Amino acid sequence: MQRNWLKPLVFTLCLLPLVVLGWQGYADRLGAxxxxxxxxxxxxWAxxxxxxTLMMTPLRRRFGWRWPPALRRMLGLFxxxxxxxxxxxxxxxxxxxDWGEIWLDILERPFITVGMLAFVLLLPLVLTSNRYMMRRLGRNWKKLHRLAYVVPALAVLHFWWLVKADVSQPLFYGLILLLLLAFRLPARRRPLAARTRG
Ligand code: HEM
Known part of the structure; x- marks a missing residue:
């Protein structure tokens, strides 16, 4: 079934948090x-x-839907x-x-160091997220895009180090990431199981 409306809908939804923030700023409702x-x-939101983005492949594998992978790149870019x-x-x-202060922050505050690392590792993913780079890198593209799991892991750590006392939110995101990782493992082992059966 054609779903021409899906991408524009998801695009609009992805912009919504920014619109809400803008409105809150305009209405002076950003708090103290x-x-x-x-x-x-x-x-x-990042x-x-x-x-x-990481949920798209498991959704396709689990339910056989064809639309999730088509949204993966857009979600990743957002x-x-x-x-x-x-x-x-x-x-x-x-x-x-104040670049001096920023540099000190990166060196001395672990949660900033890790956030920066997450951001830097996101760059190669973005730069190679097109078909041209996919073709050029061949098998290495998949290897490089394993970073898509490392980046949110670092972001969860970044969040964890920031909150210190109440870790419920980073814990929640961390568990989702673990579930997504767990979902990938059996798929990679399946060919081995098939080999031992045969
Ligand atoms: C992929 C990259 C990143 C992600 C996904 C990310 C995500 C987050 C999250 C989830 C929080 C906590 C939000 C909350 O308390 O509800 C946070 C806080 C924060 N992040 Fe990041 N972050 C990233 C990179 C960075 C970088 C590169 C910097 C700066 C060098 C940075 C600076 C901060 C600061 C200063 C806070 C605390 C804000 C405050 O309490 O005033 N983050 N980040």
Whole structure:
């Protein structure tokens, strides 16, 4: 069945958190610490979208649906978009582009170090997320795109180190990531099982 409406719908939904933030800013409803609210909301959406991206392949495998893989790239790019805005908010509104302070933060605050690492590792994924690079890299493309699991793992650690006391939210995201990883394992072992049976 043709689903021409699906991509525009998901595109619009992905923009919604940004629209809501913009509206909250306009209506002066960002709370006592607007910069923190903006940074946190953008970080949350970056992580949620990273996990949603990873859900697409298991959905296709489990239910045989053909539409999830078609959304994977868009979701991944939106995850990057939110991570980039999250980073820019930190650099601009939080640190006023004070590169000395930023550098010290990266070196001395582990949760910033890990967030930065997650962002840097996201870059090769974004740059190679097109068909041309897929063809050029061949088998190495799949190897490189295993980073798609490393990035959210680092983001969960980044979140965990930030909250310190109440770890319920990073724990929740971490469990989802573990489930997604667990889902991938049997699929990779299946050929081995088939071999031993035969
Ligand atoms: C893939 C990359 C990243 C993801 C997915 C991510 C995700 C998150 C999440 C989920 C939070 C917690 C939000 C909450 O408390 O509800 C957070 C907080 C934060 N992140 Fe990131 N992050 C990333 C990269 C970065 C980078 C590169 C920096 C800066 C160098 C950064 C700086 C911060 C800061 C400063 C906070 C705390 C905000 C506050 O409490 O004021 N993050 N991030």
């Amino acid at each position: 610490n607007p910069i923190e609210t903006i940074t946190r909301s953008l970080g949350d 992580l949620r979208l990273l996990l949603l 995850a990057f978009f939110y991570a980039l805005l999250h980073l820019v908010t930190y650099l601009w509104l939080d640190q006023f582009f």
